Amino acid sequence: MHQSVRVDEHNATRRTAWRAGRAGGQLDRGDRMTGRTRWWLAGVVVLAVGGIGLSVYQGIVRSNAKAAEKKKEAPPLEFAAHDIVQLASRVLTADLLLPGTVQAVSQATVRSKVSAEVRTVSVREGDRVRSGQVVVEFDTAQLRMQLAERQATLESARAQLAQTERTREVNAQLVKQNFISQNAFDTADAAYRAQRAAVAAAGAQLEQTKLTLADAVVHAPIGGLVSKRLVQPGEKVAFDTPLLSIVDLSQMEVQAQAAVSDITHVAIGARAEVEIEGLSDRTFAARVERINPSAEPGSRTINVYIGLPNENALLKAGMFARVRLRVQRDKEVSALPASAIQSDAGQSIVWVIDEGRLVKRLVTIGRRDDRAQLVEIVSGLGPGDLVVATKFDNLRDGLAARIMGGAAAPASVADRDAPRSHAN
DSSP, X not given: OHHHHHXXXXXXXXXXXXXXXXXXXXXXXXXXXXXXXXXXXXXXXXXXXXXXXXXXXXXXXXXXHHHXXXXXXXXXXXXXXXXXXXXXXXXXXXXXXXXXXEEXXXXXXXXXXSOEEEEEEOOOTTOEEOTTOEEEEEOOHHHHHHHHHHXXXXXXXXXXXXXXXXXXXXXXXXXXXXXXXXXXXXXXXXXXXXXXXXXXXXHHHHHHHHHHHXXXXXXXXXXXXXXXXXXXXXXEEOTTOEEEEEEEEEEEEEEEEEETTTGGGOOTTOXXXXXXXXXXXXXXXXXXXXXXXXXXXXXXXXXXXXXXXXXXXOOOTTOEEEEEXXXXXXXXXXXXXXXXXXXXXXXXXXXXXXXXXXXXXXXXXXXXXXXXXXXXXXXXXOTTOEEEOSOOXXXXXXXXXXXXXXXXBOTTOOOOOOOSBOOO
């Protein structure tokens, strides 16, 4: 009996332990399941936060897009009718600006006609001389000796000529009387002719010496002022050596250089305005006096000579001048006001209103009429294009724009007002 009880107790104890062990195993599996749940929940939280961020970003993008749409829908620029111009045909009057140099109409470089030593120079730079005045003298001692020698040679030749002439006359009488042969007479006649030629040669040499002696005294060829003195007393100079330069300031002219393409628009008698360097407060009225018929080989320019009055000898030779010639073209060209032309990165542009929008156009410009403030448009625009004739810095491609009543003005007014209103 007692043994059966102990067996029952033992079995009960085993069943209790088995149940406890089974419960412990279930507890371990429960712990593992709890960790997995935590990772799953963390992933869900991350996805939720990312979704919220994406929603916020999309909201910001939509807000910016709406702001951009609102900006595009800003009120258009409004231009008055007289702020808009179109191409118009005009005959432009262009000013040719020609560089040049002032020079005297009458000027001379005095040169040596002898090879001798300079004895005296009676003038210096700035001295006034009159025509025919003695300005330089050479040492003439050697020339005088040469003159005496050639004078003696001429006298000797004349004496021999007289002797041969008498011999010829005697032989002429003898040949008539047949006392001598014709050959003897011909010999005497040839000697006479040779001596006569010798006398002529001696006379020519004497005259040459006299002329050289006269050239040893140098006279001023024109009246004026001495601009350069190139020799000093005691110098030995050769033939054709420059001695002095003389300029006459009573009549002056500008030698200007015109391009070959512009010379067809320059005519003799055309009026000109001349500005002189150093005399910026004065402008001289002048006219074209002469045009060189040939171009300069190096520069391919043609010299134009403009006469200038020179009151009180104000102008000096060698001054730099700028000549303004007004020339009119012989045909009409398409033109716009100069105020409509702007520069962008070195290119000429205009702003055109096309279908309610501003459009930037590149244009090629030609001649400019500074007086009328017009510029020739070579290419880039059509006759019906509406061009903004104002200088406005904030214009951009694509901005909405409209014209407030009226028609576009012709291309004749240079300065325009700014647009009446524009988008903020």
